[in-house]
Amino acid sequence: MKDKWALVTGATAGLGLALAESLAGAGANIVLHDLVAPNESADRLRARFGVDVIAFGADLSQRTAIEAMLADLLRRCGAIDILVNNAVVRHFSDVEHFPPDQWERALAVNVSAPFHLIRLALPTMKQRGWGRIINMASIYSTRAVEDRIDYVTTKTAILGITRAVALETVRSGITCNAVSPGTLPTPAIQNKIASIAANVGETVDRATEKYLSERQPSGRFIGMEAVGALVVFLCSAAAQDITGTNLPIDGGWSIA
Numbered sequence: 001m002k003d004k005w006a007l008v009t010g011a012t013a014g015l016g017l018a019l020a021e022s023l024a025g026a027g028a029n030i031v032l033h034d035l036v037a038p039n040e041s042a043d044r045l046r047a048r049f050g051v052d053v054i055a056f057g058a059d060l061s062q063r064t065a066i067e068a069m070l071a072d073l074l075r076r077c078g079a080i081d082i083l084v085n086n087a088v089v090r091h092f093s094d095v096e097h098f099p100p101d102q103w104e105r106a107l108a109v110n111v112s113a114p115f116h117l118i119r120l121a122l123p124t125m126k127q128r129g130w131g132r133i134i135n136m137a138s139i140y141s142t143r144a145v146e147d148r149i150d151y152v153t154t155k156t157a158i159l160g161i162t163r164a165v166a167l168e169t170v171r172s173g174i175t176c177n178a179v180s181p182g183t184l185p186t187p188a189i190q191n192k193i194a195s196i197a198a199n200v201g202e203t204v205d206r207a208t209e210k211y212l213s214e215r216q217p218s219g220r221f222i223g224m225e226a227v228g229a230l231v232v233f234l235c236s237a238a239a240q241d242i243t244g245t246n247l248p249i250d251g252g253w254s255i256a
Helices: 014-025 039-049 063-077 100-128 149-169 187-200 204-213 224-234
Strands: 005-008 029-034 053-057 082-085 131-136 174-181 246-249
Touching: 005 014, 005 063, 014 029, 014 039, 014 082, 014 224, 029 039, 029 063, 039 053, 053 063, 063 100, 082 100, 100 131, 100 149, 100 174, 131 149, 131 224, 149 174, 174 224, 187 204, 224 246
Parallel strands: 005 029, 005 082, 029 053, 082 131, 131 174, 174 246
Antiparallel strands: none
């Protein structure tokens, strides 16, 4: 992937940063995006992998901000060869009490932003005859959960975007796929488990075991580095004929 540029959205920390690390480890130059430019994460990535890294802050709920970011990046990088749509927002509430402004923001960041980023990145991908688009979906792209209508709806929609883009680009040297992780050891999940443990008077280890047993048959977290390796594979020559798919990496959750 030397000399290719990969844009990873929502990449200050957590899964987004892990995906950027995997791509940098494969030789790609990286654009690390978040709401506020992740300069410290970019510095560490640059020092660790010796690739070029750009930190960029932009509000993906605003179309004008997305357009300005892509115009700047295309001027500086020439093309975005790999686009990883990872940024996401979510709000926890039942439907009747769900704040309308949170609904609109989720649609903007989780669905409209990937659409705009794809449409703006595609022309130079087509000019070069090569491109990889990876949309981070979720186990909840194919099933529901209570009190997260924004997340379930938008992650389901991302599969439709993936299929539509894949079909339109299938003869262009471009692939578009979705990746659906199960439960990852993100700070948010670990804090949630710690809170459960405190509320019921259990150890964190026991609470973690119970939490995972209700979800993933494997009984363990999905490794972020494993998701990163899958993304790198999808960018490889071996995956040139994989497009329009949703690839679960969920410890058997989707088939249980």
